[in-house]
Amino acid sequence: MSPSLSMLLVGEGNFSFSASVTQFYSGTETSVTATCLQPQEEALRHERAATNIQIIKDSGGTVLFNVDCTKLGDCTSLQGRVFDRVVFNFPHCGRKSGVKKNRDLLKNFFLSCVELLAEDGEVHVSLCNGQGGTPVDHPKREWHNSWQVAAMAAEAHLILNDVRPFESEKYQSYKCTGYRSQDKGFHVEKALVHVFIRSIPYTSAQILTVEEVVEGERVQYNIPAELSDYIFRGFLCSGSVHPVRLVQDYIIKGLTEKWSVSMTTETIPFLLTAKQLQASRDVDSAHCYWINLIQKDLSPDADAPIDKETDSLQGQANTQNASSTICVTSHKADRVRSKGLESLMSACSVDVDPDEESGVFLLRPSLIPQMELLPTKKEEWITNAEGHVECAESNINVEQHDKEGPCGDCNGVTSFLFGISGLVFKNMHISLWALPAFHELLITGIFPADCEPIKLLGERLETLLVPYGVSLITEKQGLRLTAAPMGLVGRVFEGKASNNTSHNSITVSLNLDLLAVLLFSLPDWRILWSHDERFLKQFALCPLPGEPFQPFSLFPEHFSFDISFWTGPIWEERKFHAVVREASRGTVEQVKLIDRFSHPDLSQTSYCYRLTYRSHAHALSHRQALQFHQQLESLLSSQLQVNIR
Secondary structure: OOOOOOEEEEOOOOOOHHHHHHOOOOOOOOOEEEEEOOOOHHOOOOOOOHHHHHHHOOOEEEEEOOOOOOOHHHHHHOOOOOOOEEEEEOOOOOOOOOHHHHHHHHHHHHHHHHHEEEEEEEEEEOOOOOOOOOOOOOOOOOOHHHHHHHHHHHOOOOOEEEEEEEEEEOOOOOOOOHHHHHOOOOOOOOEEEEEEOOOOOOOOOOOOEEEEEEEOOOEEEEHHHHHHHOOOOOOOOOOOHHHHHHHHHHHHHHOOOOOEEEEEOOOOOOOOHHHHHHHHOOOHHOOOOEEEEEEOOOOOOOOOOOOOHHOOOOHHOOOHHHHOEEEEEOOOOOOOHHHHHHHHHHHOOOOOOOHOOOOOOEOOOOOOOHHHHHHHHHOOOEEEOOOEEOOOOOEEEEEOOOOOOOOOOOOOOEEEEEEEEEEEEEEOOOOOOOOEEEEEEEEEEEEEEEOHHHHHHHHHHHHHHHHHHHHEEEOEEEEEEOOOOEEEEEEEOOOOOOOOOOOEEEEEEEEEEHHHHHOOOOOHHHHHOOOOOHHHHHOOOOOOOOOOOOOOOOOOOOOOEEEEEEEEOOOHHHHHHHHHHHHHHHOOEEEEEEEEEEOOOOOOOEEEEEEOOOOOOOOOOOOHHHHHHHHHHHHHHOOOOEEEE
């Protein structure tokens, strides 16, 4: 209860609710402004209206007449004022109004009241049971027969933050009136209060120019626009309380109970060469973001200092990639690919001459190629006379800190885990659990050949993750970690063969984003990327896995639109999905091809897709979704040269 709460109550009839509120908050600094639509003489005809008005005034409140709640900005007495809470109890257009008129009343009220709402204010709307159209209503009406209160609020960029019972007993003198424009009350039994808060605005897609050192050469390139909101977010930075970081810490802590774990602090670029990709047999090249460089060899000294301003921005954003710099530019990315690159993308094959690919670049789809290039990985591992693992170059003995003894199951031989984590990118078709960018935790272990390391790591991961819905499935030379409904969340597999036959190299790859969804019961992976401080606020105290996330946007509506267009003889569907992500600001959660027709004479093909829009972090109204859809049509025409039908 705020000691200085300012409240605006609209649509009052006999002012009994406003009088009850002033009595309930008596003794605090709460100020009440009560308004009604009727003129004063008409309002006073309600039973006990005069008494209630006097109670409000005696408590220091204000009473205003002739105030239209859909045009609050027109009220001279309210201009220049803001309120912490705006309350509308049991709105109704009067008489036998249909649901459509009442929806319009709600929508216009929301659009009006946000002009007077404090930045962190709340809007409270009380509705009879069943009217709101949310899952909290029992029984729930069919969607078309409800007032669709959350959707109407979204028109004013408000999100439904809470739904609670209307506690009529709290307001003892309250007597609702106005049922069908009469001095009768509504049925307030099982009525619900819907609490709305402001949504933050959508982040615009931008072209980000990144500069970094790849294989000793300084290069500059553009990040695809649909990925611009995933770059340099710093989720894994030291001191971060983001759930992705909390999941990583949980897993590392669980592993260190059995083995020594060392996480690298070496910076690695986002960019890979195709030659580096080919060197790794464990990376699927079928879903890669291929990149054309803007410039190469920007400086004869690859280690020359980078612009301090951009370097500072990057250093604050993500210590995992502090070697990169970023500047935001307004120009459109060059989407034209060279013939050689198009051929490579079409083939998606790594069975080609690596020397011919040395100039072809891609955003890293995994950390595996870069892990194999790190100095620690290139060193030879040997076993010393005491049976401990040593590094041949550095001659540093890696000690085991397991209280139960070295590894417990490896005949007294110490094992060592080396880890790296960071953002990776996959050019996937849009679906509920297809992540274009996510954080990978990659751990490589050096184990004695006779201690069944896959089994040991599997048992430890099972202890850590099975309670949260992860299943471990044995496959050839490893394990697959899966969970419903997202599918694959990680793998355990044998590393590359070593000259040292007395040891095995084992690699664990985990999708930290999907694991965060599981361990904290998030409604959608996309909410991990929310800029809303109300998201991170729930993780400020570093909750343990298993503590469920409480959504700050309840029951977001979804909207479906179809789009049809003619294409030429060549059609790259993956580019279509990339444009959808860019145009929709990531609000499209599903794309489904529902029709396809090839013209027999014109070498053209018509496609029809159905797109489903939904956001768990922003207000998404029908109007906003339609604007995104219209933007999509524009981008498709300009970037993919299709003809919208």
